[in-house]
Amino acid sequence: MGKWLLKSEPTTWSWADQIREVTTKWDGVRNYQARNHMKKMNLGDLCFFYHSGIKEPAIVGIVTIIKTYEPDPVDPSFGHVTVEVCETLAFPVTLKAIKMEPSLENLPLIKQSRLSVMPVTESEWATLLTMGSKE
């Protein structure tokens, strides 16, 4: 099962919005690399939900893929997956904390800060999950 990380600016789409609406089409991605990652997502894959563009950027929750990639009828070069709320992390995992963890230095979040959809390895996932379950 695949593991991923999705970025969102809270002013555009926040975790509170996600909780309220439960399911969402993850659209608006206009970057080929990010789109290619979305195309590789399978049903049941889990994604960290990351808040960017704020004072304390952080992973705040987890969503799951309930519908795989579909092209946008208007602009078929791009498209969306559909996600559903899975869980809220007990403690947000801040970018600051991620940067302090040596085993996470290869996360694209660090090296390729502009990428909005990225893969996460199983071990990175486990590390982040642990960080999100305790203070």
Add this chain to the structure above:
DNA sequence: GCCAACGTTGGC
């Protein structure tokens, strides 16, 4: 608000 990183566009 600034700036670095980097993807995209368009002229040649």
Add this chain to the structure above:
DNA sequence: GCCAACGTTGGC
């Protein structure tokens, strides 16, 4: 196909 100009993202 190269590369300069430009636009966007996102951390600080």
